[in-house]
Amino acid sequence: MTIAQKEIEKFETSDCNQDKVFYQALEEAIYSIAPLLESDERYTRYAILERLVVPDRIIKFKVVWLDDNQNIMVNTGYRVQFNNALGPYKGGLRFHPSVNEGILKFLGFEQILKNSLTGLPIGGGKGGSDFDPKGKSDFEIMKFCSAFMTELHKYIGPRMDVPAGDIGVGAREIGYLFGEYKKITSSYEGVLTGKPYMFGGSFMRPEATGYGLIYFTQTMLEMENQESLEGKICIVSGAGNVALHAIEKLLQIGAIPVSCSDSKGTIHDPRGVNLELLKELKEEKRVSLEEYINTHKEAKYIPVSEYPEGGHAVWDIPCYAAFPCATQNELTEIDAQNLISNGCVSVSEGANMPSTPEAIEAFLSHKICFAPAKAANAGGVAVSEFEMSQNAGMTKWSFEKVDEKLKDVMQQICKRVSLTAKDYGVEGNYVDGANIAGFKRVADAMIAEGV
Ligand code: NDP
Ligand code: 2IT
Numbered sequence: 001m002t003i004a005q006k007e008i009e010k011f012e013t014s015d016c017n018q019d020k021v022f023y024q025a026l027e028e029a030i031y032s033i034a035p036l037l038e039s040d041e042r043y044t045r046y047a048i049l050e051r052l053v054v055p056d057r058i059i060k061f062k063v064v065w066l067d068d069n070q071n072i073m074v075n076t077g078y079r080v081q082f083n084n085a086l087g088p089y090k091g092g093l094r095f096h097p098s099v100n101e102g103i104l105k106f107l108g109f110e111q112i113l114k115n116s117l118t119g120l121p122i123g124g125g126k127g128g129s130d131f132d133p134k135g136k137s138d139f140e141i142m143k144f145c146s147a148f149m150t151e152l153h154k155y156i157g158p159r160m161d162v163p164a165g166d167i168g169v170g171a172r173e174i175g176y177l178f179g180e181y182k183k184i185t186s187s188y189e190g191v192l193t194g195k196p197y198m199f200g201g202s203f204m205r206p207e208a209t210g211y212g213l214i215y216f217t218q219t220m221l222e223m224e225n226q227e228s229l230e231g232k233i234c235i236v237s238g239a240g241n242v243a244l245h246a247i248e249k250l251l252q253i254g255a256i257p258v259s260c261s262d263s264k265g266t267i268h269d270p271r272g273v274n275l276e277l278l279k280e281l282k283e284e285k286r287v288s289l290e291e292y293i294n295t296h297k298e299a300k301y302i303p304v305s306e307y308p309e310g311g312h313a314v315w316d317i318p319c320y321a322a323f324p325c326a327t328q329n330e331l332t333e334i335d336a337q338n339l340i341s342n343g344c345v346s347v348s349e350g351a352n353m354p355s356t357p358e359a360i361e362a363f364l365s366h367k368i369c370f371a372p373a374k375a376a377n378a379g380g381v382a383v384s385e386f387e388m389s390q391n392a393g394m395t396k397w398s399f400e401k402v403d404e405k406l407k408d409v410m411q412q413i414c415k416r417v418s419l420t421a422k423d424y425g426v427e428g429n430y431v432d433g434a435n436i437a438g439f440k441r442v443a444d445a446m447i448a449e450g451v
Contacts, residue, residue, distance in 0.1 A: 002034060003037050003038050003044075004034035004037075007034075007037070007049055008027060008030055008031075011023070011026060011053065019101065019102025019105055020102065021102055021103055021106040021328060021353070022105040022106040022109065024106065024329075024353070024357060025106045025110055025353060026053060026109065027357070028357060028360075028431065029109075029435045029439065030049070032431060032432040032434075032435030032436055032439075033049075033436055033439045035425070035426075036424065036436050036439065036440060037049075042447060043443055043447075046443075046447050048443045048447070051446065052112070052442065052443070055080050055082045055083075055105065056082060056084065056089075057081050058078065058079075058080050058081075058104075058105075059078065059079040059080075059152075059155050060076065060077070060101070061076070061078075061151040061152075062074060062075075062076065063075045063076065063077045063129060063144065063147045063148050063151065064147060065143045065144045065146075065147040066143060067136075067140055067143075068137050068139060068140055075130055075144070076129060077127070077128075077129045077152065078101065078104050078129065079126075079127035079152060079155055079161065079163070080101075080104045080105055080108040080125055080126050081155070081161055082105075082108040082109060082111065082112055082123070082124045082125050082126070083112045083123050083124050084123035084124075085123060085445040085446045085449060086115065086116055086121055086122060086441065086442060087115075087121035087122040088122065088123055088157075088158070088159055088160055088161055088162055089125030089160070089161035089162070090111070090115055090122040090124065090161075090162050090164075090381060090385070091107065091108060091111040091115075091124055091126040091163065091164070092107075092127075092163065092164045092166030092169065092380075093128045093129075093164070093165065093169045093173075093177075094107070094127075094129075094166040094167045094169065095131045095132070095133050095144075095167070095168035095169050095173065096130070096132065096168050097130050097131075097132040098130070099129055099130045100130070103328075104127060104128060105126075106352075107126040107166070107352055108124055108125055108126035109124070110353065111124040111125065111126055112124030112438075113374050113434070113438030114373070114378045114381060114438065115378075115381055116437075116438040116439070116442045117374060117375055117378055117413050117417070117437055117438045117441075118381065118382045118409055118413065119409070119412065119413075119441075120385040120409075121385070122381065122384075122385050122388075126166070127163055128166065129148060131148075131168075132168075133168045133173075141172065141173060141176065142176045145173055145176035145177045145180060146176065146179075146180040148177065149177050149180035149181050150180070150184065153181050153185060156181075156192075158189045158190045158191050158388065158391065162190065162192065162193060162388060163177075163192055163193075164192060164193040164194045164380075164381070164384050165194045165241070167240065169194075170241055171194060171196050171201070171206060174194045174195050174196070174201075175196050175199075177192055178191070178192050178195055178199065178200075188200075189391065190387065190388050190390075193205065193384035193385075193387040193388060194384065194387070195387070200387070200390075201387065202383055202386050202387035202390055202396075202402060203396075203397065203398065203399040204383055204399060204402040204403060204406065205380075205383045205384065205387055206241065206245065207245045208245075208379045208380045208383035208384075209241065209242045209245065209246075209350065209377050209379050209380030210241070210242050210244065210245025210246035210247070210249060210325070210350065210379075211246075211248075211249045211379060211406065212377065212379015212380065212382065212383075212409070212410045213242070213249075213348055213350045213371075213376050213377055213379065214246060214249040214250060214253065215406065215407050215410040215411065216371055216379070216410045216413065216414050217229065217321065217323075217346060217348045218253075219410065219411045219414040219415070220346070220348070220369055220371055220430070221321075221345075221346060221369060223414065223418055224369050224428065226345055226346065226369060227345075229250065229254075229255040229321060230253060230254040231254060231255070231256070232255050232319075232320035233255075233256050233258055233319045234250050234255050234256060234257045234258070234319055234320065234322070234323065235257070235259040235314055235315070235317050235319040235321075235322050236257050236259055236260050236314075236322075236325055237259070237260065237261045237266075237312065237314045237315075237323070237324050237325055237326045237330060237331075237351075237354075238260065238261060238262070238324070238325035238327070239260045239261060239262045239278060239281075239289055239326075240262075240282065240325070240326070242325040242350040242351065242377065242380075243260055244260075244275070244279060244282065244283070246323050246325055246350055247260065247273060247275055247278070248275055251272070255321075256272045257272060258270055258271075258272060258273060259273065259314050259317055260273055260278060260289065260314075261289070261312065261313070261326060262282075262288065262289045262326075263326075264289065264290065264303060264304060265289060265290060265301055265303040265304055265313070266289075266301070266312065266313040266314045267293070267300070267301055268299060268300045268314075268317055269292075269299035269300075270298070270299075271298065273299075274292075274296060277292060277295065277296070278292070310332060311332060311334050311335055312330060312331070312335060315331060315336075315338050316338050317342075318342035318344075319339070319342070319344055320343075320344065320345055320346070321344065321346040322339055322344050322346070322347045322348075323347075323348050323349075323350050324347070324349055324350060324351055324355065325351050325354075326351050326354065327351055327354065328351065328352060328353045329354065329355075329356050330354045331347075331354050331355045331356065331359050332356050332358070332359055333356060333358035333359050333362055335359060336355070336358070336360075336362040337362060339368075340362060340366050340368065344368065345368065345369060346370075346371070347368055347369070347370050347371070348370075348371035348376045349371060349372055349373035349376050349377060350373070350376065350377050351377070352373050352374075352377065354373065360372075364429060367428070370430060370431065372431045372434050374434050374435075374438060375414065375417050375430060375433075375434040378410070378413055379406055382405075382406060382409045382410075383402060383406055386402055386406075417430050417433035417434045417437055418430065418433060419433075420433040420434075420437040420440075421433030421436075
């Protein structure tokens, strides 16, 4: 039995297996790091894996708030403080009805390795609530955020745990959360990142994940001797923070992004999507993508109901490069086969774990340039760390400075991942490279810190 199989067997009978997505993230990482465990017995002797897969603590709390009709609403809030070997717990908050402990553990575990890969002093954490922001008024969002922070403020701090945004949590929500934190504590400090610029937010944090994804992909394509993205058809899923800023950067560099999607359907605009309209629909009006075709008759809207067996219209569109930027497991084996047979050369994950294990297997066996989420979408958390630095130093960096530093971080991660893969005999496999490099830095810190 290999060391990976032995480790997997241990977790199969433990609590980890009760959370499907958490186990999925874990299994991938364990298979990747097996050669590292084989080559250095310290990781087994110090029980690093056993210690790493259990969060330091999971905080679960009740959130009670009043809707606009004065109905009393009850939701559940969470913060998973996973590992702080490298720095304060750091990671986003997700507000979505699907949120539960398993999803937050998968996201928190991925976040530990991602934050490690940035080379910056940040640990891993994640949080959120099963609150559904869809259809809520601005006041309802504000009231929910205040109620959520009433409890969360006890557990966070600029040197302890610094949350940010994720699905359903953007600058508006972070603004309300920060306002409440300040009211409760009378303290003006960098306890959250992704804040509006006027009260401590960093330039470029809203753009960082999407821009960073494209910087990573440019570096990867260059290193793998592939043609650049300029003039190429690209497809993007999602229509939120990550997707829209990936599209923005693709347009800036002369690529042709022709799609985006939300939970109801996909837009395919063969001449290139109209970003201004998308921002108006998704950031200002917060309505369905279907409205895009009211003014763009040449574009096609494909509702998810046309795909009753699962799968997603977006992955049927022929492209040079694909960027899944919506949510976990949105790209299945069938989708991967469609992309491959349509000649796709590169897939970069903007969302967290958007490709199923079978889809990843298909990409790797067909030698597609595949950039896994924990490396490719690390630009968001990297700029969050820049925001923490700016707040701690009571200073502001220019847009250009943050952009330069973001580019540098993404290039460094790409090179580190690629080199690590080569060192461990799996050249070109960025999944293994990312897991090994991310794991090693945290594991070495855990050994140095003692038990
Ligand atoms: P947003 O809330 O801004 O956007 C999410 C987008 O994904 C929306 O278009 C949403 O559609 C769609 N979506 C969400 N859930 C589903 C679903 N179950 N099925 C289909 N579509 C869905 O979130 P972000 O853009 O911030 O996050 C997107 C992904 O990127 C997530 O995986 C997140 O964890 C990851 N990420 C985010 C970072 C950040 O800085 N924000 C950093 C790194 C990773 P609809 O509006 O209809 O719900
Ligand atoms: O998944 C992620 O990296 C994020 N949602 C961003 C985390 C952060 O702290 O900026």
